[in-house]
Amino acid sequence: MKRKLYTLLLLTFGLLAVQAEAQHKIDLVKGANAIVKLEETVFTVNSAGSGTTRIKTIITILNESGKEHARLQVAHDRLNKVDYIKGTSYDLAGKKIKSLKSSEIKDVSAGAGDNEILDTRVKYADMAHTVYPYTVEYEYQTTSSNMMFYPVWVPLASSKLSVEKATFQVLMPKGMKLRYRETNLQEKVKQSATATHDVYSWEVQNLTPLDTEPYGPFMAEVIPMVRTAPADFEVEGYRGSMESWQKYGHFINQLNAGRDVLPEATKQKLQALTADTKDPLAKIDKVYNYLQSNTRYVSIQLGLGGWQPLEAGFVASKGYGDCKALTNYTQAMLKEVGVPSFQALIRGGENEPAIMTDFPSSQFNHVVLCVPLQQDTLWLECTSQNESAGFSGSFTGSRKALLITPEGGKLVNTPSYTAADNTEHRTVKVKLDENGNGTANVISRYTGEEHETYRDLIHHYAAEEQRKWLYSNIKVPAFEVKKFAFDLKKGRQPEVTEKLELSLRQCATLSGKRMFLTPNLMNKWTTVPNTVEKRKWEVVRNSAYTNVDTVVYEMPVGYTLEFKPNDTEYKTAFGTYKATTKVDGQQVTYIRSLQMNKGRFSPDTYAKMIEFMNNMLKADAQQVVFVKNIP
Template identity: 30%
Template sequence: MKYAFLLLLSFNLYAQDPSLSFLTLDSALTNKSNSVVREELITVDVTKPSQMTTKRSRTITVLNDSGDDEVNSYLFYDDHTVIKNVELIIYDAFGKEIEHYKKRDFNDVSVADGFSLYTDNRRLYVNHIPKSYPYTATFISEVKSNTTAFLPRWYPIGGYASSTEKSVYTLFFDPENKPDFKKSNLESYNINVEEGASQITFTATMLPAISYENHAPRFISFAPQVMFGLKTFSLKGVMGNGASWNEFGSWMDEQLLKGTEELPAETISEINSLVTPEMSDIDKARVVYQYLQDKVRYINVSIGIGGWKPMPASEVDRLSYGDCKALTNYTKSLLKAVGVPSYYTVLYSDSSERDFTNDLVAMQGNHAILAIPDGEDFIWLECTSQDIPFGHVPNSNDNRDVLIVTEEGGKLVRTKTYETEDNLQANNAKILILDTGEIQASFNRVSKGLQYDNVYHLDRETRENQERYYKEKWDYINGVEVSEIVFDNNRTAVVFTENLKVISTNYTSFAGDNMLLALNVFNQLDYVPPRFKKRTREVEVSVGFTDVDTYDIVLPSGYTVDSLPSDVEIVNQFGSYTISAVLKEDASIEYTRKLVLNKGVYPPETYEEYRNFFKQIAKKDKSKILLTKN
């Protein structure tokens, strides 16, 4: 009897849930996966437009350390959010429970990002360190909020190299306030949708992992997802309506912007003293923008509905700081004071272009900028930067649909689009080759468009950092040193010019008495996209550009050119590449190179052509000529 009791006790201590064992996983889900979502249950209740209850239970098996981040054992909350419950349960490879974290075991910290002065955002998390792989984690949470402006989106595949056995998302709602929803990329997956009078349920099963592929569009552009929006909603207790973008913009203007634009009389007088009646609106705006950049700095402020409502312009004026909303609104107020109209604008700011979803009205975006009407177009102002030139649209804001808030309501418009020829880098150099293999060069580079973004920061760097930048850029030049650096940052034309004196004690190499010289001294492309056995994603070139190089290369005395390379011209759908080397009468070589890369999205089957294009360029850029010793 005693033996039976001990056996039963041993069984209970080491009992396991067979369904959570990694051995039960289908090979279709483990193939190319770092983690597998075993079961995900999400219920969102917005039957009251002023309250949202979200319940989640997510069980995931992590196969290796690359899948740890997919556990997502954390919650964000603020003063308008109540975490009713949160748990994390850890199981070993065979489904035996080994850890159970309750709410009291979670760390509770402020979300400080180094730029925030005020924030009521907090993070609740568990820092679980796995002892072995695979393991399984179940994360359970229940959260209540008085914000229904942001309904949780459904992503049945959370990211690259993560598969899903089952995911269910159910939304409960008031039939009088039925949410709109937008389905994207569901067609190729086993996903079922059931709609009722007061609820809608999405069920996904057996979704294989998506592998990362270089130069593919951003993940959310092709991954399955559903986003939602209520016509009547609450933003941290402030009720809103948004049946159309026009109506939504009117609500923003009335509830979020109204009453925030007042400026002190002294500031109004000061800013008006800097402009004259003869100035155009654009010239006045230039003056205002410079005033802004000289006066304020960016610091995030996020309390109450501060995530969306700007801090009053009078406070920005007094404190000389603010976040993107506050600084945009402050600039708008200054422009209004000198009689220049402008529109508060919300967008997704990211180096990967992301549009507002035009056929689903909901709270969107993560950044604010300002639009100044200029005929049929707009001049865009990034108000958080103290050094971006007036009207220059950086790569994080260009070519995307954004929401402008006008007196007539909201409108979706597109920000500036750069053409390939706009993003120009022109390199010119006079290069002297010595018989020791040393080079001495006067180098000039002019950058425009989005290529301006890559270099304009250099004139604010220390000399040490400037030299480090060039050594890293020209890491293929042995012993490179930059002895003189002169910059010209033309903020009006948005052109950055670099004038340098460059030396390298052993740029060339020797074959006996003869010398080997790479003609492309300052702009060698060495990147070749990786090979894929089977390409499945489209090829995206996110930024088009044009590089033009012209070098005058003076050869060392006592050497003659054995032969020059033939002219090269490569033209395809991705762009073009040409090089030419001409021996001039004074025995110098004029080397010219032009590379054009076209922005665009191309079919998957073109990837090898794209890769070969770069491969050819890299080979030609590194090619050398032989200088024969007389």
């Protein structure tokens, strides 16, 4: 009896295991364009200055949308070599389609623009097939002599991808320390050892495609990931440590040492330029203007030059440099006129994820200059010929930067831009005729981050291109641009004033004896994200701004008000909206203000944000109705 019961239990557990495995396979396919059957990543540190990475991937391409995963790209440069690349493809039955030939591996420059000088290249292979599904297997190995960077393991690297199994191993020589940071893992690290190395191992299984959510956090916050970094490292004879931000700053000081020497001719120009100037802020303005007038940005990434600036003398003689070189040059010039400053490493870019402050490592892609003043601190973007001194904006504002001081690295905050800083104030005067057509005179003033698009429009586009841009971006149903003009006022809070003269067609619509007018002419809320049942992640808003529109209409003679919408106001954690409409004889005055806040909100507030946006959408579409007087 016991043996029969035991056999029955075995059969039951076996059936459950088979069912679970079948369900896993169904889940992996659902919503996926490709499945990683197996990925093995092995990073072996040979010394503080050398390491190898071997990656083997077996991935099944399910459909046309997944064929990007049949391609392989491996970057290499003077400090990172590709040892080998192998590839094989198989059909649905497991029969080999082809093996990758050396002649099929392309080697192309990674440069994409005329203002780039770099030694980074990409080995590129493509084993796409035309009959789905099919499987591609790649294996390759690289050797690096730049040990500033250890691998970041991201097994679920894109949406519409699932992972059956992926492993990551790091082999550290005995006595060398590995620093790592784990996020969103099924299991934590497992440690073992060989005679020569300490071994750190991670594994994930059965990862289904990531379901993205509107206004969700950055992907890096929600996917499984292991970041690794050295404690001590070496690159081209320079030794450093990343055990703290301070120590990492000492390494950057090594790279910068002695590279701030200016030519005598440049020194004389700077002394003459500031001879009558005592105020440090005025000196900064003159030096910054000199920089913008005499240099241009060129990305130069050659070997260690990706992190070490070119000498100040090179920039002075050639008139160009990358962010490191131009920042170093500006620092040297300010030093010459008696103004101290500090370089700062930063992760530049609009809507970039924040750096991990608790994990000192090379997380930066840009360098700016920080100038402490007695009452304040001035930040300079040294790569732009057009930016205002002291304005960080969406590219480098509102984030952490690593200040490089003589005492080492120190994390600091760059200027933060709030809804009160990023504004659009617009005044519109419209005169309508009896057919609902009209003319509009528009004056809009943009400040802070709101001015950036218009600043770039002024500097990078000719008049005719500006006109085309206006036709594409003015949010009026039918119009003609009769005149336009832009005026840029630089400053720590720069602004652009835009003046437009528009001819409007059917600004108001006629139906019988009635005229229907939508008073919100140019700034309607138009989009509302989809509803998400059982939202998983926080609601994240990365921008803050204030819009105020005042629109005054002169209605044609002979019409009397029949209906006016009630004044509207909505106050939420996400923002505040208010709209008022007043009618005085033939004059309609519409005032709309919207302040949107940035921040992180709990998942259960998402429905309230949708409600807020729907309310704005409806309010912006409300109409004033006039009826024609009939004698």
